[in-house]
Amino acid sequence: MIENMAIKPVISGEDARNLARVDAVYGLSAALVLVFGLVLWFGVGKPAEFYNANPVFHAKIGLFLLVGLMSVYPTVFFLRHRNSTADTISVPKPISLLLRLEIIILPVIPVLAFLMTRGIGLPS
Numbered sequence: 001m002i003e004n005m006a007i008k009p010v011i012s013g014e015d016a017r018n019l020a021r022v023d024a025v026y027g028l029s030a031a032l033v034l035v036f037g038l039v040l041w042f043g044v045g046k047p048a049e050f051y052n053a054n055p056v057f058h059a060k061i062g063l064f065l066l067v068g069l070m071s072v073y074p075t076v077f078f079l080r081h082r083n084s085t086a087d088t089i090s091v092p093k094p095i096s097l098l099l100r101l102e103i104i105i106l107p108v109i110p111v112l113a114f115l116m117t118r119g120i121g122l123p124s
Contacts, residue, residue, distance in 0.1 A: 003074070004099050009091055013084045020082035023075050030068060037064075056121035060112040067105050070098045 002022050006015060041051055051057045074095045081089050115121065 001103065004103050007091060007096050007099055009093075009096075010088045011091055012088060013081075013086055016078065016081040016084055016089050020078040023071075023078045026071070027075065030071075034064075050122075051116075053123060054116055054121045056112050056116045060109055060116060063105055063109050063112070067102050067109075070102055070105075074098055 003019060003026070006019055006022070008015075011019070042048055077092070077095055
């Protein structure tokens, strides 16, 4: 949300540094979600077969990977410009589009997780 609110067609060097920090926190959060998700999938909780047989789980994993891939280009842009001394930095339009698509897709993932835990999608 912060990235979407802060991104503009032209940003300052300070904005670029702040966006790089926010993006780093976002990336760390995604990595932690991935680690804890793998622990739940293969370690504790329900057996792995519960997840493996559920197409809702596959959709959830697919969306998580899609959002991860979509965040690569903005992350690289923010990292490249985090130490910029330029007064203004022009932001390519695809970055704004990708950030907006991420914010649309992200809320779907917990909904799929909720449906999955209720057994929706499991073969009868």
